[in-house]
Amino acid sequence: MLVAAGFVLAMAAVLQYAVLAHVPGELEPGGFSLSNFREMMKPLYAGVFLDTLRICFLTAVLSLLAAYPLALALVRAKNPYLKSAILIISVTPLFLGEVIRTYAWIIVLGTRGFVNGALSWAGLIQQPLQLMFTETGVLIALVHVTLPVVVIMLAAAISHIDRDLERAAAALGARPLRVFLTVTLPLSMPGIIAGLTTGFAWTFSAFATPQLIGGGRVNMVSNLVYSLGFASFNFPFAAALSVAGLILTAVALAGFRALLRPLNRVATR
């Protein structure tokens, strides 16, 4: 109860700040104003929102694509060693903080990092690829952050599929690919939907990854809030951005769910 009350108070404070005017050079805000929300419509800020939505969407989809084979192998592997190996690879990143994982990626993605080293050693590239401070680099690291949760959600859904259903399909003459497309995949839909929405919402709040790997060139809402609040000390505008981000997440998730509803109907048991 106390924690919930604390959250409510904090939210109320943010909401209050969002509708106050910023007085340049002052930490204390001015009087009531909706100017923060007008300011937000400027292409500079609107662009950050669009970038954030795109990055969230891409991260969710790419995480899903990477997580599905892992989850399937995790649930279906018969060899216990293989099972634990998959589990360790896919789930342990969850226990390293976002910052540590992000620093690891800085080492891997840098101009003289592992990726560029390996590619140029193999003779595939002449010039090092620019991965740091690009959206591609941010996406790679974000997918890594989101992957464990999506794997866990998919694995839960896949483990609920009765193997007899796949056996029945095979006995009825369906080849393995057909069994996968007509039975396994549709019945994984609850996990796919949960994984996509969670991946999306999870990424929306990402801060350290776009901050460190994006290095100011890839901005998401949380980075904008940070730089406005703690570099410009424009607390009212930062608060207004937070509120807008929250609303946008809710709207985007609702839209996401609406888009996915036909898929869910396929999967309802």
Add this chain to the structure above:
Amino acid sequence: MGSEALRLDGVSKRFGTVAALQEAWLNVEDGEFVTLLGPSGCGKTTLLNLIAGFLEADAGEIFIGGQLVTQLPVWERNLGMVFQSYALFPHMDVAKNVGYGLRARGVSKAEAARRVEEALALVRLSALAGRRSRELSGGQQQRVALARALVIRPRLLLLDEPFSALDRNLRAEMQIELKEIQQRLGVTTIFVTHDQGEAMSMSDRVAVMSEGRILQLDTPEGIYRRPAHAFVASFVGDATMLPGQLIRRNGATALVRAAGREFTVPTAPLEALAEGAAILLYLRPEHLSPEDEGLAGTVASRAYLGDRAELVVEVPGAGRILLRVPGVEALHRWPVGAPIRIGFTRAEPVAFPA
């Protein structure tokens, strides 16, 4: 009899150190209904999975309709299988479920629709074509599973304990219905069960299995009246076992002594025994009846079952003997503690080495 529908030539399967199936030999004729009967862990499900192709045999060959299928993947074997859980696709309606095998075979839409309709009519479910499987009762799900397996015109129909989830009345009804459909279509059927009543009432032949071996393959009558193994005699039907000795063998029959009396039994199970060796005599309770000249004992317990009653009779020097008598008679004449004499004039005893 027609041609050969299924043949197993010495099929074996191990799981680690456990021999799940040891050298199974089996010949099934076209149109036959053969049951694999045995307790759990006897290898009957392993055998069915080997026939279906879900498992690969370690040794031996499997032929379906004369074709060698040992290496053939499941989806090319053209078999109809009904699972214990029915395994209906929860994301498809009844018609889609039944049509699944036809779509996998690339049957044209019009042809598939016609055959699905036909199959649903066969199991009397035409009215429920649009329902989801979760909206069906257990018996209806069972019929959908059967229609789905039959619509592809399988070379074999494989049934894995399909009635175990149904209550008793529905089970009897479904057994009759399945048997009727099987006979009408003449589809060769391999049925797995641990329920001896089911096996006896439905099968043309029964393969009794224990510990990975087929102990006896015979008609239900042969299994019941001429069991080849002590396990078969005790697993199928009830039996009282009395210890005794082999007196002598006379060709096809042998003379044994138990409970102070002499019995004539088939020689076959006693071939390897010396005269005087210990045996166990198996007596069916319904073959025994109270008789004036019988073996004296007292009623130790009585279970009244309506049409009949089961009496356990304590016979001094022999042990307890189970017999079945008409229910009314038991109520009036055989209360617990009553003296009784057991007669063996209708008995068909068998004996096995002790």
